[in-house]
Amino acid sequence: MTPLDWIAVVFLAGGAFFLVVSTVGLLRLPDFFSRAHAVGKSETLGSFLLLVGLALHHGFVLESGKLLLVTLFIAATNPTGIHALTRAALRAGEDIWVQPKDRRRKAESSGAPTSGTPPGEVAGGTPGGSP
Amino acid sequence: MSEIIVGLAVFISLLIAASFYRIFAGPTLYDRLLGVGAIGTHAVLLLALFGFMFSRLSGFLDLAITYAILNFVGVVAIAKFLDLDTADRREEAEAAAGMTAAVTPGESGPDGEKGP
Numbered sequence: 167m168t169p170l171d172w173i174a175v176v177f178l179a180g181g182a183f184f185l186v187v188s189t190v191g192l193l194r195l196p197d198f199f200s201r202a203h204a205v206g207k208s209e210t211l212g213s214f215l216l217l218v219g220l221a222l223h224h225g226f227v228l229e230s231g232k233l234l235l236v237t238l239f240i241a242a243t244n245p246t247g248i249h250a251l252t253r254a255a256l257r258a259g260e261d262i263w264v265q266p267k268d269r270r271r272k273a274e275s276s277g278a279p280t281s282g283t284p285p286g287e288v289a290g291g292t293p294g295g296s297p
Numbered sequence: 298m299s300e301i302i303v304g305l306a307v308f309i310s311l312l313i314a315a316s317f318y319r320i321f322a323g324p325t326l327y328d329r330l331l332g333v334g335a336i337g338t339h340a341v342l343l344l345a346l347f348g349f350m351f352s353r354l355s356g357f358l359d360l361a362i363t364y365a366i367l368n369f370v371g372v373v374a375i376a377k378f379l380d381l382d383t384a385d386r387r388e389e390a391e392a393a394a395g396m397t398a399a400v401t402p403g404e405s406g407p408d409g410e411k412g413p
Contacts (some may be wrong), residue, residue, distance in 0.1 A: 167298060171298055175298075175301065178301065178305060182305060182308060185309065185312055185339070185342075186312070188335065189312045189315050189316055189335070192316060192319050192331070192332065192335055193315060193316075193318055193319060198325055198327050198328050198331070201319075201328065201331060202327075202331055205331055205334070205335045209335060209338055209339075213338055213341070213342055216305070216342055217342070217345060220302075220345055220346070220349065223298065223349075224349075224354070228355075229348075229354045229355055229358060232354075232355070232358045232359075232362075233345065233358060235362065236341065236345065236358060236361050236362055236365060239362065239365050239366075240338060240341060240365055243365065243366075243368075243369035244334075244338055244369075246369070246373070247334055247368075247369050247372035247373050247376070248331065248334060248372075250372070250373045250376035250377065250380075251327060251330055251331060251334070251372060251375075251376045252327075253376070253380065254327070254376040254377070254379045254380040254383065255325070255327040257380060257383050257384075258327075258379065258380075258382075258383045259383075260325065260327060
């Protein structure tokens, strides 16, 4: 194996690791948004490393340029597609997972409606346009 | 080196098989679509590895590019379609709320409570 092949093996191992991270995240995380975050980032980086490793193994010929084209295309489109999906889910009112202690605190604050935050604070915080 | 590439292809096939769990058991429609998108990206990588395994890299890379484009267009089109559905439902709800407010204008306002 040439030294370039050893570098390629390092890239392929990194790609395999991040693909495993993305699949474990897809299977194990608690709600849709965290799963989308796992797939959108780890899978993009994993595919990037794996395809760059294959291009390094193949050498500097025309097919390596095509592999880099696939790499750039996946790096541009995979997060974009998942962002579109996440935006659709957020606008459809999908539930967002919170930590159990924060969930209890939220239930307590909504149980006492008069002792909430004053409305001026909420109205001043939400637009937030002033620098 | 060819053993490494065959091993990676088997490995990615196992990851695809694991991702099918999210498609079958995903609690929402968006989870299933996320699984479909992840499997599409894995399939592009598998096609690139097939090009090395069968020594026809150029042809398999054309297939990989086509599959990546179709995957992206499919996911974005379905997400946009679901978003249009959400916008339609929101518009209908707003129209219904406006209609009930127009039917009973005097009773539900704060001025009606302050009057007597």
